[in-house]
Amino acid sequence: MINEQIRDKEVRLIGANGEQLGIMSVRDAQKQAMEAGLDLVKIAPTAKPPVCKIIDYGKYRYELAQKEKEAKRKQKTIEIKEVRLSPNIEENDLNTKVNNARKFLSKGNKVKVTLRFRGREMAHMYKSKHILDEFAESVADIAVIEKAPKVEGRTMTMYLTEKR
Known part of the structure; x- marks a missing residue:
């Protein structure tokens, strides 16, 4: 989930550089993301409270795809x-x-x-x-x-x- 799709009351926020910004309301987190010109992305939805990070969503998806490809490449197939x-x-x-x-x-x-x-x-x-x-x-x-x-x-x- 990204930006307005996040419906939780409060989230643990991680900044663009990886620093912990603490627990805050979703509105405040979205404001900080807007100011940075980036997206608010929910990283760990099952955590209490959920963990969100301020990052570029397109870049995040690209990195996930790269990790998936790498994992597939290292997989050994048995015939x-x-x-x-x-x-x-x-x-x-x-x-x-x-x-x-x-x-x-x-x-x-x-x-x-x-x-x-x-x-x-x-x-x-x-x-x-x-x-x-x-x-x-x-x-x-x-x-x-x-x-x-x-x-x-x-x-x-x-x-x-x-x-x-």
Whole structure:
């Protein structure tokens, strides 16, 4: 809230240079802001009494936007990379997939290991769980299982994350 939008009876006022001017009525605070040629901006509405500051409102909004951008820039996004396997995968193919998963984990991403079943493979789903167990074992030195293997329709999925 700025200037006339402030409806409180009294506020704690902070001057343009950051000095405390004390508790006063809103009218007096608005007069001081007008004399300085600046705006009266409510900084902390939940405080008792609310805290208002004499500043240039446009500049204040710009600084808030800059802080928000900076916070967004420093934020780390975690992607989920997927590694797809099949029930009749060979040893070397499995090793290649394990190496890919290691690469993803070392970069800080989560890995979704998917075991896809097609046709008659659906009848022997329970026999293929050992593939996911072997996969988890082979990356156990750098990864931990976040979500255990779970059957969802035609796929069995497991999530891995980097060890802390």
